[in-house]
Amino acid sequence: MSAAPRERRVREIISVARSKRARFRDDRITMAHGAGGKSSQSLIEGLLLPALGGEQLAQLGDAGLIDVGGSRLALTSDSFVVRPIRFPGGSIGELAVNGTVNDLAVSGARPLALTLSLVLEEGLLASDLRAEVDAIAQAALIAGVSVISGDTKVVERGHADQMYVCTTGLGVLDERAALSPAGLVPGDWIILSGSIAEHGMAVMLAREEFALEAEIVSDTRSLWPAADALLGAGADLHCMRDATRGGVASALNELARSSGVGAIISEADVPVAPAVAGASELLGIDPMYVANEGTLLAFVAPASGPAALEALRAVPGCELAAQIGVVAEEPAGMVLVETGFGGRRVMDLLAGDPLPRIC
Secondary structure: OOHHHHHHHHHHHHHHHHHHHHHOOOOOOOHHHHOOOHHHHHHHHHHHHHHHOOHHHHOOOOOEEEEEOOEEEEEEEEEEOOOOOEEOOEEHHHHHHHHHHHHHHOOOEEEEEEEEEEEEEOOOOHHHHHHHHHHHHHHHHHHOOEEEEEEEEEEOOOOOOOEEEEEEEEEEEOOOOOOOOOOOOOOOEEEEOOOOOHHHHHHHHHOOOOOOOOOOOOOOOOOHHHHHHHHHOOOOEEEEEEOOOOHHHHHHHHHHHHHOOEEEEEHHHOOOOHHHHHHHHHHOOOHHHOOOOOOEEEEEOHHHHHHHHHHHHOOOOOOOOEEEEEEEOOOOOOEEEEOOOOOEEEOOOOOOOOOOOOO
16 A cells, blocks of 8 residues: 555545544443454544544554654553463563564564663562563563663552563664555455464463363564564565454454455464364363464565565574465455355454453
């Protein structure tokens, strides 16, 4: 999508958001407002965007861009709340670093630095805090970023799940990147960088609320190596998005709406580990809606698809990268799934909060 149609699409989003402001009439905030589904969309488009948003915020990108001294910088902010704070494959500290650098990476920006704010609950074991600080330091080292500023607060016992972590990430836009959430074009390949739902399922099972055991570990990792590989492959790359809260389904719906296009997904081509598929079936959960912390979606012109896949599969952790569908003109703003039985169904945004909070 060229710059002019993209700007028109952003202006349309702003106009729609302002018209919806009066329709945000919920009396109280519920957990559904943080689930990444329709309630989250209502909160953002019905209240936050009309009050705060210009064209930059209205794009609903993973990071905002700003020009400073001849460089184009990317800035993102995030908060991490997860219970338990340690889970198979990761912890809240590692998650905070990777989640923040990933928002920069899928925006086409090389991560440079983080700020870190810790909200600690009274009674938190010093050994647990020390472990998370070490996890933050290790993850930052691996991701190639420095923690350059921060803050610490302590709240009364019972006012936090041991600890919350808030971050801001700074990156510099890669000169090879020309990405936009409104940049999807009919015919684009929809590429997934690896198997899905491992993070969310690992956290859910770690709570021991379900009589179920499975060897599932979180996929939390930095996505800059994957983004760098895609940018370096010479692919005609239009957009990237990490499939975190709300999973692949929510990310696809958000981007389809932003670009005014449809998405057709082949259910059989979506990589899902057998343990995740089994646990999801037993729990009655669709893995497409479960959060990931080291998996991205990429939208590339069809001529660039094979090269993009080859580049991704050479990145550790992305060996299972696959084309899972295509962008279509219709149905605009919707996602359809081609099932294994030969039919099609709508894959809509979450209507409530059916999943436990996992990020």
